[in-house]
Amino acid sequence: MSKKLLLSKFILCYSGSLLLLLFLLVKDELLLFSSDKKKCMCINKGFLLLVIVLLRFQSLMAQETIVRLTPEKERNLGNPLTGWAIYANAFAKPDYWQQFDSLAIAYGGKGIGDFANVLYLRVAWSDMEPEEHVYGWKSNAIIKMLIAGAIERKMKLAFRIVVDSRDKPKDFTPGFVREAGARGFFSGRRGVWSPYVDDRVFQIKYEQFLKAFAAEFNKPALVDFIDAYGLGKWGESHSVNYIDNTNRVKVFEWVNGLYEQYFTRVPLVINYHRLIGTPKDWGAPDSLSRSLLEAVFAKGFGLRHDAFGMTGYYKEWEKRLAADWFPRRPVICEGGWLHNGDGYLKDPRGYRNWGEAWQGEFDDAAAAHANMMDLRDMKEASSWFETAMPLVKKFIAIGGYRLYPEEIKLPGKIIKGRPVTITHRWSNLGIGICPSNLPQWNQKYKVAFALTDKKSGAVCGIWVENNTDVSQWLNGAPATYTTSIITDALAKGDYRWAVAIADTTNSNRAGILLAVKEAITADGWLPLAEVSVE
Structure with a gap:
């Protein structure tokens, strides 16, 4: 992860605290201008709500992980129709x-x-x-x-x-x-x-x-x-x-x-x-x-x-x-x-x-x-x-297509049963297309996220983003998606996020090898970042 990324995360994590301290210092001064008890109570409630929101914002931002991948531009990936x-x-x-x-x-x-x-x-x-x-x-x-x-x-x-x-x-x-x-x-x-x-x-x-x-x-x-x-x-x-x-x-x-x-x-x-x-x-x-x-x-x-x-x-x-x-x-x-x-x-x-x-x-x-x-x-x-x-x-x-995720924003903590959001941006480095729109493929290739066991690397759960159409990914025109995930079935514990382009006709196994320099598992998943399920 880059120094620039760490600095931005530091600013995001502590900006909530700085704003909170500022509003707490100003609160009493604002109350002096109101002799009306009802107004005073409203101001107090408003500040309390603001405090809760700011604390929540601070907590969420502190738990977000941004992963930026390095494209692999030379190796023969052996993908279909390339x-x-x-x-x-x-x-x-x-x-x-x-x-x-x-x-x-x-x-x-x-x-x-x-x-x-x-x-x-x-x-x-x-x-x-x-x-x-x-x-x-x-x-x-x-x-x-x-x-x-x-x-x-x-x-x-x-x-x-x-x-x-x-x-x-x-x-x-x-x-x-x-x-x-x-x-x-x-x-x-x-x-x-x-x-x-x-x-x-x-x-x-x-x-x-x-x-x-x-x-x-x-x-x-x-x-x-x-x-x-x-x-x-x-x-x-x-x-x-x-x-x-x-x-x-x-x-x-x-x-x-x-x-x-x-x-x-x-x-x-x-x-x-x-x-x-x-x-x-x-x-x-x-x-x-x-x-x-x-x-x-x-x-x-x-x-x-x-x-x-x-x-x-x-x-x-x-x-x-x-x-x-x-x-x-x-x-x-x-x-x-x-x-x-x-x-x-x-x-x-x-x-x-x-x-x-x-x-x-x-x-x-x-x-x-x-x-x-x-x-x-x-x-x-x-x-x-x-x-x-x-x-x-x-x-x-x-030649053909060469697909990779430029950037993925992931939650670092999941509350079981509550939705979390992943934002991901994808690029095609090739001159052609990944023709998932052909009737024989019938949009079978989709972006998928997985939670894998932190120790063994075994896939514990897979979520397919059905809105992705990889046939539309063209050179020089990155595609961005927001995916919502709910982890009802997973046990509490520590996991690792992973991503792949899955073949939905083959039990959601990885179907397209991603063009990244980072290590990919033998079964085609790209490990991303650690996450805890609570």
């Missing part, structure tokens, strides 16, 4: 995790989990369901290895399911779908097959899979987000082929409706492509694209784009859409495909080296208030680390 992601698919090598860990260790980490929070799996439906009702997360050794490695490193998962086989070495839709009568088309030298996405057989089989997929992965403790839609080339939502192109809107509503129906606890995002759902791969923005996307944003989908940093593909249309939806929805950034072909050399921004290319991607992400960025695969992650490590660390520090 930080860096790495990518993988079912073609990953068996030493996938060893490669990434070695890279991280070379740059001062203990493993890749020190830098990245999410393993993003962009996988073929045919890998996730090679035979009907046989699922890749149980049968595919590579997918199992990837998932187990993420869990071991305390990283969460994210998924995009791809059904289109164009530009792929094999069919990305399982063979049993075609065998059941689904219509589709062949492409490429290998003659790979893709379904028409408005075919009814395809849709029935896809929903059947998605239901089973969600039963396994609709778990927020395991999965950070689902990249929905997933149709078209590379699952990027453009170049979508239909039996009848007029079915574009129906298919868009159908597939997103399925994700919304089955993923009720894990956030959904969608690629905000200017040609979403059209048969085209690139061109001027389609007239329906914005309205289609905004319809799902309004339902709670977050924004995700696949070409940050590529000036010719992430343009004003995309930037404006992201800006218009901040801070209502989170933005997730994927860099463009600069490492393919001529890379940065062809970008209109005039990048001269990979460090400048990554700076461009970072700048686009920062302008969009992105919650997440991607290190991609081993090749691109190595380039990020070698040429732009300051940017990697900077996004860990500012």
